[in-house]
Amino acid sequence: MRLLVVGAGATGGYFGARLAAAGRDVTFLLRPGRAAQIRADGLRIVSPHGDLTMAPEIVETGKLSGHYDAILLSVKAFSLAPALEDLAPAVGPDTMIMPVLNGMKHVDALKRRFGSKAIIGGVCRIAGTIDAQGRIVQLSPMQSLTYGEFDGTASARMQALDALMQGAGFEARLSAAIEREMWEKWLFLASLCAITCLMRGTIGEVVAAPGGLAVANGLLDEILAIIRAAGVPPGEAAVAGARSMLTAEGSNLTPSLYRDLQNGSSIEADQIIGDLLVRGEAAGVAAPLLAAVYAQMSIYQARLTAA
Ligand SMILES: NC(=O)C1=CN([C@@H]2O[C@H](COP(=O)(O)OP(=O)(O)OC[C@H]3O[C@@H](n4cnc5c(N)ncnc54)[C@H](OP(=O)(O)O)[C@@H]3O)[C@@H](O)[C@H]2O)C=CC1
Numbered sequence: 001m002r003l004l005v006v007g008a009g010a011t012g013g014y015f016g017a018r019l020a021a022a023g024r025d026v027t028f029l030l031r032p033g034r035a036a037q038i039r040a041d042g043l044r045i046v047s048p049h050g051d052l053t054m055a056p057e058i059v060e061t062g063k064l065s066g067h068y069d070a071i072l073l074s075v076k077a078f079s080l081a082p083a084l085e086d087l088a089p090a091v092g093p094d095t096m097i098m099p100v101l102n103g104m105k106h107v108d109a110l111k112r113r114f115g116s117k118a119i120i121g122g123v124c125r126i127a128g129t130i131d132a133q134g135r136i137v138q139l140s141p142m143q144s145l146t147y148g149e150f151d152g153t154a155s156a157r158m159q160a161l162d163a164l165m166q167g168a169g170f171e172a173r174l175s176a177a178i179e180r181e182m183w184e185k186w187l188f189l190a191s192l193c194a195i196t197c198l199m200r201g202t203i204g205e206v207v208a209a210p211g212g213l214a215v216a217n218g219l220l221d222e223i224l225a226i227i228r229a230a231g232v233p234p235g236e237a238a239v240a241g242a243r244s245m246l247t248a249e250g251s252n253l254t255p256s257l258y259r260d261l262q263n264g265s266s267i268e269a270d271q272i273i274g275d276l277l278v279r280g281e282a283a284g285v286a287a288p289l290l291a292a293v294y295a296q297m298s299i300y301q302a303r304l305t306a307a
């Protein structure tokens with residue numbers, strides 16, 4: 001199976017490198033700047049599971065030829081529209097596209113562009129970042145990819161993808177309920193982003209602050225109400241797990257969006273927070289705390305764009 005990984009950042013670079021190192025047929029689609037950096041220095045991973053430097057197969061945007069069996073799409077939401085055009089030449093009638101972006105908005109964009117059949121569901125769990133030298137730094141041991149057909153079937157193509165993913169040094173799992181799992185991840189992730197970004201602190205710092213626990217629970221409850229009304233309702237275990245992690249004393253947990261905000265980088269505010277408000281409003285669910293978070297993030301993003 002030929003896999004094209006679009007983007008060699010914290011997620012795509014990490015999982016793509018592990019797959020390539022395990023002998024899978026992996027090519028990275030990269031823009032010229034990142035391609036030049038990786039050709040010069042290698043694709044470098046710094047990880048609690050062992051560091052890795054490798055020279056991957058690279059094709060630059062605009063130079064793709066031929067179709068791939070599977071595409072792992074790992075760009076940030078604000079880079080999605082041009083990335084879809086860049087990867088389009090790789091999409092044939094039997095190509096499956098697995099996005100690992102957070103949220104759900106990209107699924108609609110992908111289905112509109114390539115048709116529903118081409119898109120499969122994906123959930124990625126890792127805490128990673130790119131450092132000043134262009135290395136991918138894995139910040140905690142967590143590393144998993146979950147994937148599946150939106151209709152839950154264990155199709156032949158999904159079994160082939162599962163065979164490619166298994167045994168490459170990270171947790172890989174074929175899910176019969178990927179859509180629900182994507183909404184469950186969004187519940188957790190959006191709550192984590194909202195809590196840490198509004199309060200400018202880790203979960204442990206928020207919980208220790210006066211009134212912090214109430215804000216954490218309040219944001220989770222608002223997002224849960226939106227998802228129950230407008231999405232695929234999460235299972236009770238997922239809700240309980242999210243609440244326990246989002247209110248854990250002493251936890252140093254933060255999401256990638258919080259790290260982006262701290263670094264002065266663009267943030268996926270529209271995809272991770274704004275899109276929930278849109279869906280909530282359409283379903284008649286009020287979310288005043290979440291609306292305040294989105295307004296605050298929008299001011300940050302507007303200043304960044306203007307600078
Ligand atoms: N980081 C994390 O810990 C986690 C992130 N996620 C989610 O995964 C998604 C990806 O995030 P992450 O990996 O962190 O993002 P990064 O910013 O680390 O990586 C994205 C990469 O995509 C590349 N890119 C952008 N446009 C194109 C294009 N048209 N063609 C080829 N490459 C392109 C960028 O390269 P360049 O700009 O250099 O050209 C960049 O290296 C996000 O939705 C995020 O929320 C999910 C779980 C954990």
Ligand SMILES: CC(C)(CO)C(=O)C(=O)O
Nearest residue numbers: 124125126127255256257
């Ligand atoms: C919450 C986490 C770490 C799980 O992968 C994540 O998705 C992110 O930081 O963007």
